[in-house]
Amino acid sequence: MENPVLSAQMIFFAAVFTNNILLANFLGMCSFLAISRDLKSSIGLGMAVTFVMTVTTAINFVVYYYILVPLNLIHFRFIVFIIVIAAFVQLVEMIIERYSPLLYMVLGVFLPLITVNCAILGVSLFMIIREYSFIQCVAFGTGGGVGWTLAIVAMGGIREKLKKAPVPRGLEGPGITLVVAGLMSLAFMAFSGMIQMQ
């Protein structure tokens, strides 16, 4: 089940830049648009996504190859991945509520949003399709999260600047945000083709 073409480092790099899950695959758009109003929340959400993406990719790898495949149950993978992600997020929320009120304040409001973040499910599904090894999966999960963070933090920074910019009336708010997202996606297209990831 090893994908022979790419090393783990390569996959990490690709997931951050050339195949950014947000700007190349357009996954996780809703929270990207909703929470990127300022830098601080962008960083908070980015951190939460990176953490959850890394760990759930690893758990889903184990569940898929050690439970679903041997039992011939791979047709259950969507629902299983979703349940695992949701349960994990809930668990993390409980733990940080108990042990770190500060982290809870920073991440608490974002965690529920992540339960249904399609980028996180997307990464779990891609790793199966691309037949990654465990190490590759973890690299892919972390890279996906870092890439997503990079995109939302860039967007947060741009939107902070936009608050002071003379945006045409009709474009204010969601309009200009979508235009900016489109331009960022175009910019990231410059990387495409550097690494072939299917």
Add this chain to the structure above:
Amino acid sequence: MIEILVGLAAMSGLTAVLAALLEAADFWFLDYGEVVVSINEGEKEITAKGGGKLLDLLADNGIFIPSACGGRGSCGLCKVRVLSGGGMVLPTETPYLSPEEAKDNTRLSCQVKARNDLAIRIPSEYFNIKRFKARVESLANLTETNREVRMKLLDPTEMNFKPGQYVQLLVPPYKGSPESVSRAYSIASGPEDKSSVSLVITRVPQGLATTWVHDILAEGDEIELSGPYGKFHLRDTDAEMIMVATGSGLAPILSILLQMALAKSHRKATLYFGTKTTGDLFYTDQLKELEGRLPGFRFVPVLSNVPEGETWDGETGMVTDPIKRKLEKEGGEGKEAYLCGNPFMINAAVKMFMEYGISEDKIFYDKFG
């Protein structure tokens, strides 16, 4: 057939494992056991189940901390000093804490979670705050948007309030508002009758509490409230008073005037009551009558908007306009200001008073909103 069974069993097993894991986490992480809260160096000690908000824990044990937002962290009224066990100050609290308050461990009790034993200090007046059951005696529409709610206190039967203070009305869940909420309303009635209270409540479009009061509450209903709260009350001096009210902000001022009438006060006092049109004025007869009973009192309604064809020989413009003219002539030194109502009006008026030399410690107000 076997495949289906294996599928069902595997899925059920997996879900069961996750559910068990979450149950265990709930048990291990979210059970804080019993905590002991010691108030004012052991003056009172409460033992209760931990984990919830300090504000709620205290209220469940008969100690009511002022709060106008019902624990959402948006009013900043629920301050107490947490001497030990409060953990770190949260970012939601910092906007409400002055540098001195931050230093002496003042916290918002709705943001502090009672997760371990706590030692706190509260002003002793707070012990006077109680929860009441009351019956709605009468409902009267004073204007299109203002409704007077008069209630008889049932249990306990008397409230020792200072005129100017407010109560928290507990609004039960109703269609369109799934959770109970509580909101602050100033007492409009005077101190002569301690067994009933009246409030003046302005309808706020889509407001949870005000919609309930205007559309659902009926005479004879039993309701719950707590009080009295607040530091807005008459100061015992001889200084000339300038009183300013907009909308239902008239309520606590009326209560103060009734207190002055009861004490046969000769203090000089002028009330400026700002509304849009004559239709928005209320309690006019009572205020006229008070002018008769209080030799130093004058009532000045100020309309911002006189419709065409209506005659009005009183003041017009912003409520602050006639006050400005008065202060221009007399200056502000030695006067006290009492304001209630719309926060925008209060901000503008406080700024003006300070410009005319009324010092900040002589300006008293309650912002509604």
